[in-house]
Amino acid sequence: AQSVAQPEDQVNVAEGNPLTVKCTYSVSGNPYLFWYVQYPNRGLQFLLKYITGDNLVKGSYGFEAEFNKSQTSFHLKKPSALVSDSALYFCAVFGGGSNYKLTFGKGTLLTVNP
Amino acid sequence: DTAVSQTPKYLVTQMGNDKSIKCEQNLGHDTMYWYKQDSKKFLKIMFSYNNKELIINETVPNRFSPKSPDKAHLNLHINSLELGDSAVYFCASSQKANTEAFFGQGTRLTVV
Known part of the structure; x- marks a missing residue:
């Protein structure tokens, strides 16, 4: 069975500081990983x-994520939070394979303080 | 134009009633889904359709019956509503099962 863990229910950062939202996964075979x-x-x-290729993927609104196969992680990052x-x-x-579906983590509430 | 639209946005109904939620996507996608988001914001897939065919049925009670009249539509009918059915239901679509999904705005169902 495939699974996703987001170890932090909540992340608080100050505006302008870098942010990281953590994610680890478990899947048999090559993973397709997403952030929403x-x-x-x-x-x-x-x-x-992340599907394949460069381990650092860039997305919308200045977010990026780093795929780390050895640590089975896909942490979301942004250099300067708004x-x-x-x-x-x-x-x-x-x-x-038999898990022909998208499995979501429980979610992490990000609060950026002014 | 809204890519994935679902109606109604809010639905308040009494226990035992039957209700339907409609979903339409104009993205030309082959795959459509219904997800349930509970009060703790946990998202769980209920059904997945590919080209009008049911692919995934995730141990959802028989009271829930999806219907896909064509590739662009996936409706959800719920019989004999129970208090525990109260949740936000999201429709979504994607080109294929392993590509990014686009979500509707959600339908907040409250059973009283």
């Missing part, structure tokens, strides 16, 4: 994905 953001009372919005980045962030994995 959910603003209050809205649907999820796609931020970025107050408007405050939202709920979900990591997700697609493992293929």
Whole structure:
């Protein structure tokens, strides 16, 4: 079975500081990894994905994520946080094979303080 | 133009009633989904359709029945609603199962 762990329920950072939202995964075979953001009372919005290739992927709104195969991690990062980045962030994995579905982590609430 | 639209946005109903949520996507995607988000914001897939065919049915009670009349539509019908069905239901679509999904705005279902 495939799974995603987001170890932090909440992350607080000051505006202008770098931010990291952690994600680790478990899947048999090569993973397809995704980050989504959910603003209050809205649907999820796609931020970025890793399929293959360069381990550092860049996405929307200045976010990036680093794929680390040995640590089975796919942490989301941004060099300088904005107050408007405050939202709920979900990591997700697609493992293929018999797990032909996207499995989401429980979400991490990011709060950026002015 | 909204890529994935679902209606209604809010649904308040009594226990035992039957209700439907409609979803339409104009992205030309082959795959559509229904997800349930509970009060703790945990997201769980309910159903996945590919070209109108059911691919995934994630141990959802029989009271939930999806219907895909064509590739652009995936509706969700719920019979005999229970208090525990209260949640936000999201429709989504993607080109393929392993590509990024686009989500609708959600339908907040409250069963009283």
